[in-house]
Amino acid sequence: MTDRITLTRPDDWHIHLRDGDLLPHTVRDAARVFSRAIIMPNLVPPVRDGVEADAYKARILAARPQGSGFDPLMVLYLTDQTTPEIIRQAKLQGQAVAAKLYPAGATTNSQSGVTSLDNIQPALEAMADVGMPLLVHGEVTHSDVDIFDREKAFIDRHLVQVVERHRTLRVVFEHITTADAVDFVRQAPERVAATITAHHLLFNRNHMLVGGIRPHYYCLPILKRQRHQQALCDAVVSGSNKFFLGTDSAPHARHAKEAACGCAGCYSAHAAIELYAEVFDQLGALDKLEGFASFHGPDFYQLPRNRDQITLVRDAWMVPGSLPLGEQNVVPLRAGESIHWRVLTA
Numbered sequence: 001m002t003d004r005i006t007l008t009r010p011d012d013w014h015i016h017l018r019d020g021d022l023l024p025h026t027v028r029d030a031a032r033v034f035s036r037a038i039i040m041p042n043l044v045p046p047v048r049d050g051v052e053a054d055a056y057k058a059r060i061l062a063a064r065p066q067g068s069g070f071d072p073l074m075v076l077y078l079t080d081q082t083t084p085e086i087i088r089q090a091k092l093q094g095q096a097v098a099a100k101l102y103p104a105g106a107t108t109n110s111q112s113g114v115t116s117l118d119n120i121q122p123a124l125e126a127m128a129d130v131g132m133p134l135l136v137h138g139e140v141t142h143s144d145v146d147i148f149d150r151e152k153a154f155i156d157r158h159l160v161q162v163v164e165r166h167r168t169l170r171v172v173f174e175h176i177t178t179a180d181a182v183d184f185v186r187q188a189p190e191r192v193a194a195t196i197t198a199h200h201l202l203f204n205r206n207h208m209l210v211g212g213i214r215p216h217y218y219c220l221p222i223l224k225r226q227r228h229q230q231a232l233c234d235a236v237v238s239g240s241n242k243f244f245l246g247t248d249s250a251p252h253a254r255h256a257k258e259a260a261c262g263c264a265g266c267y268s269a270h271a272a273i274e275l276y277a278e279v280f281d282q283l284g285a286l287d288k289l290e291g292f293a294s295f296h297g298p299d300f301y302q303l304p305r306n307r308d309q310i311t312l313v314r315d316a317w318m319v320p321g322s323l324p325l326g327e328q329n330v331v332p333l334r335a336g337e338s339i340h341w342r343v344l345t346a
């Protein structure tokens, strides 16, 4: 049994840091282990252009712990109004590394999202042209589509066409949750990849719904049945470079989740790499963790791999029942339970 593993320092290719007085807490948790992170732009109002990305980046940098070299990689939020000029300018100025498609109404703070893909064709053409990857929250929003089928419907109705139509566009299918998404990404061209969260590897919808409803497991895309969880695990164990780490750590205050209409999002930044280590360990695939966490992401984004390393040891610790994040309390993943791996601090 392996009790210790050393990895090239990982990055998080999908995280929500939020803003304001949450920032010092979310940035500290992300920067604890990750060297870089793709910063999701779904603020209110969202990060719509290079100037807004620069301003948000400055707030993140100001919130870093002393001495931290944490590097936030900024992302534009596509709206019906996003022009090719906005894309070209942000790329030219180095203000954003990617742009994110939120179908309007699909998830938290997606009110300003895209109402029809027709509206962003010129922006997508510009992205393909300048080499700016498209990041996708891949769920349809039509009320006639069951919430458990929304990811597959998005592939069939939209993603296939986007990939076919824009032949040089690089695409990251974010936080995939189904066997259908795994199959789609596998058979797609090299320029199509996906992030996978720790919680979609660890849990299925039974964890959320059997024996009582557990709002802290509620996120979007929603946890699916076990067969899909297994397909995600198979994808990471395969070692394919098309799959990489993106926590989708997304804090919501306890009162906003433990409510009659609770918010979607799980907080995992307090223990992200530890939770992934646990999954890979359970799958007997600790040797595949470094590729997934530290190599496939930078390779896809055409960025250098990190040079330094972290070490994880098999050593259980208890996660607090709740974490103070600024004025708010957040119930993190594994709250009040133990995690079997720990990061060795130098």
Ligand SMILES: NC(=O)N[C@@H](CC(=O)O)C(=O)O
Residues within 6 Å of the ligand: 016, 042, 107, 108, 109, 137, 218, 219, 220, 221, 248, 250, 251, 264, 265, 266
């Ligand atoms: N994943 C979630 O359930 N929530 C995210 C938004 C998102 O990534 O879809 C959030 O911002 O809270």
Ligand SMILES: [Zn+2]
Residues within 6 Å of the ligand: 107, 137, 174, 175, 220, 221
């Ligand atoms: Zn999303």
Ligand SMILES: [Zn+2]
Residues within 6 Å of the ligand: 014, 015, 016, 040, 248, 250
């Ligand atoms: Zn997200």
